[in-house]
Amino acid sequence: FLITATMAAPALIQLGIPAIAAHMFVFYYAMFANLTPPVALASFAAAGVSGGDPMKTGVQSVKLALAGFIVPYMFVYNTALLSIDTTAAITIRVIITSMLGVFMIGAATEGFFIKKMNLFLRVIVFAAALFMISESVYQDFIGLAILIALIIIQKIKKPATTA
Structure with missing residues (x-):
């Protein structure tokens, strides 16, 4: 998160996005690194526990979490979610x-x-x-x-x- 926040959040803030919304956007996507291949640490751990194929598990986890990929954009375009103004x-x-x-x-x-x-x-x-x-x-x-x-x-x- 820290690396992503130092790189992406200032750019989002310069685009006029409120600072808290920019950081929530960056934080949310930084957490998805555990879910999406090729890093997919959580997915690969789940595959190890279940005995499944790590890449298939990673792809299925992305499909199941597809709705979550929209949530960071909701923070940016609908700041009422963060109780801003x-x-x-x-x-x-x-x-x-x-x-x-x-x-x-x-x-x-x-x-x-x-x-x-x-x-x-x-x-x-x-x-x-x-x-x-x-x-x-x-x-x-x-x-x-x-x-x-x-x-x-x-x-x-x-x-x-x-x-």
Whole structure:
């Protein structure tokens, strides 16, 4: 983190990003070094414990953590997550909708919400997640409406029968 912070944070701050947001961005990505190949220390340790292939484990860990790669950008573009120049009510709303958005990105990536999703639903859920992680209350409502529609669709959808 220290090396990354001394190199990247000043550049981000010069771009007009608040210092705390710049450092959270850098900190978050520095922590992903443990997850992503070729370093992937946490993934390689998990592969050693499970007896799995280290590179396959690293790639799978990146797929599972895909939503996490968007979080640092949320700190930069939506500083209400860090309670910068905002009210408590807005911060709470942004945190809740951002958490739902990250959850929805995970669901879209894995292809499963309540039930398995087809490619079309996965794309729709991913788009709704992007609405949810923005700072606009109107986009949050659009994302919530799509989430509610998805829940309804998944609840009433009948499972495929096999003969």
